[in-house]
Amino acid sequence: MASWVLSECGPRPLPRIYPKPRTGHGQAFLSSNSKKIRFFSIPNQGINSSSCLSRGIDTNRNWVLKVSAPLRVQQVEEDNEGGGKTVITNEEDFFDPGAPPPFKVSDIKAAIPKHCWVKDPWRSMSYVARDIGVVFGLAAVAAYFNNWAVWPLYWLAQGTMFWALFVLGHDCGHGSFSSNPKLNSFVGHLLHSSILVPYHGWRISHRTHHQNHGHVENDESWHPLPEKIYKSLDNVTKKLRFTLPFPMLAYPIYLWSRSPGKKGSHYHPDSDLFVPNERKDVITSTVCWTAMVALLAGLSFVMGPVQVLKLYGIPYLGFVMWLDLVTYLHHHGHDEKLPWYRGKEWSYLRGGLTTLDRDYGWINNIHHDIGTHVIHHLFPQIPHYHLIEATEAAKPVLGKYYREPQKSGPLPLYLLGVLLRSMKKDHYVSDTGDIVYYQTDPQLEGAQKP
Numbered sequence: 292m293a294s295w296v297l298s299e300c301g302p303r304p305l306p307r308i309y310p311k312p313r314t315g316h317g318q319a320f321l322s323s324n325s326k327k328i329r330f331f332s333i334p335n336q337g338i339n340s341s342s343c344l345s346r347g348i349d350t351n352r353n354w355v356l357k358v359s360a361p362l363r364v365q366q367v368e369e370d371n372e373g374g375g376k377t378v379i380t381n382e383e384d385f386f387d388p389g390a391p392p393p394f395k396v397s398d399i400k401a402a403i404p405k406h407c408w409v410k411d412p413w414r415s416m417s418y419v420a421r422d423i424g425v426v427f428g429l430a431a432v433a434a435y436f437n438n439w440a441v442w443p444l445y446w447l448a449q450g451t452m453f454w455a456l457f458v459l460g461h462d463c464g465h466g467s468f469s470s471n472p473k474l475n476s477f478v479g480h481l482l483h484s485s486i487l488v489p490y491h492g493w494r495i496s497h498r499t500h501h502q503n504h505g506h507v508e509n510d511e512s513w514h515p516l517p518e519k520i521y522k523s524l525d526n527v528t529k530k531l532r533f534t535l536p537f538p539m540l541a542y543p544i545y546l547w548s549r550s551p552g553k554k555g556s557h558y559h560p561d562s563d564l565f566v567p568n569e570r571k572d573v574i575t576s577t578v579c580w581t582a583m584v585a586l587l588a589g590l591s592f593v594m595g596p597v598q599v600l601k602l603y604g605i606p607y608l609g610f611v612m613w614l615d616l617v618t619y620l621h622h623h624g625h626d627e628k629l630p631w632y633r634g635k636e637w638s639y640l641r642g643g644l645t646t647l648d649r650d651y652g653w654i655n656n657i658h659h660d661i662g663t664h665v666i667h668h669l670f671p672q673i674p675h676y677h678l679i680e681a682t683e684a685a686k687p688v689l690g691k692y693y694r695e696p697q698k699s700g701p702l703p704l705y706l707l708g709v710l711l712r713s714m715k716k717d718h719y720v721s722d723t724g725d726i727v728y729y730q731t732d733p734q735l736e737g738a739q740k741p
Contacts, residue, residue: 386691389630389726396640402688407677412469426452450609456482458659464494465671484579491572492557505642507631520552521719539612621664624713628728636725643669644692652699
């Protein structure tokens with residue numbers, strides 16, 4: 292991209308180096324400390340209008356320069372010899388994440404090896420067997436020792452394993468678990484019902500999320516609130532939504548009533564989330580969910596409610612926090628503001644490219660590399676065990692539209708800081724505009740400062 296200056300003859304390229312720039316009423320310049328372009332009135336003196344007209348340019352036209360992102364200029368450097376100043380533009384590192392990408396979905400797909408699309412049901416089932424075995428093994432060890440030195444470690448480990456079960460059920464919902472819909476449905480119900488998730492209800496709404504990601508109004512999961520809806524919320528609701536740890540416990544509420552501004556329930560077959568031919572699927576999942584609730588109630592009579600709370604209830608809360616944390620961080624919390632779209636500016640590709648990969652250290656393998664999220668969002672049919680290879684193959688095509696994740700230590704504790712900073716500044720988006728960015732509520736931000 293080149294820098295431009297407006298003259299009476301229209302926009303002209305600005306040379307990269309201007310020695311000793313002069314000041315005066317005939318100057319239009321870019322401020323290095325501002326993201327705005329400032330124009331000064333330029334009297335029509337000494338302008339050769341005939342030269343402009345010879346090129347078909349109307350000298351009386353009001354020129355408007357439209358930009359989708361701020362132009363960036365390096366700060367002015369002193370010229371030691373002449374005492375003047377040199378303005379040096381720096382555009383090599385500038386990147387507008389809201390600009391249409393120079394590639395298509397088909398270009399990315401062509402770069403991914405064909406074997407990455409192959410679904411191996413036996414391999415998928417081996418992960419199910421592994422995770423279920425670990426879940427029951429952890430429960431047996433915790434119940435055997437029944438010691439308060441063991442319980443906190445158990446809750447952390449088991450909550451993470453519940454989350455791993457969810458990811459495998461999530462693969463079933465996408466059809467990346469196997470090519471057999473009946474096997475996907477059976478395993479998906481087994482895994483999701485065991486952690487109180489209505490399989491089909493969530494599968495359908497999650498499909499809506501993938502098909503509309505990045506769209507302000509149509510996205511389904513952790514999408515931004517429009518300014519009008521945000522400002523209609525009472526202060527208590529705002530603080531609960533943007534003050535930790537409350538947002539990390541939102542998933543069960545979302546299943547029952549969705550997000551502010553939207554209606555419906557994942558359990559009700561007549562919800563706005565579903566079409567009539569999905570009614571039976573939703574009823575089936577709700578029945579399975581109810582059966583799991585009944586099983587937990589029965590175990591409370593057999594084992595005692597406190598034991599069920601320790602073995603299942605607290606790990607369930609840990610799983611909910613994992614789900615909300617990961618889902619949020621895959622769509623928010625980047626240092627460079629990511630765009631959200633409306634109208635003709637939105638496309639499946641542009642929306643998918645605003646997702647983020649995250650590194651979770653030791654947890655990557657445990658939760659089946661769900662942190663490799665960009666390629667998963669664009670191609671949810673790829674099995675989780677091929678996502679890393681597919682991502683590496685796609686990087687040359689994606690270029691700067693792929694944001695390399697920060698490397699984590701053994702445990703991804705740094706992500707808590709990312710989450711906290713994002714919660715303080717990513718509150719709502721403007722009600723107008725086809726490309727919008729998150730804005731901050733000054734009152735809420737001030738209330739959150741220590």
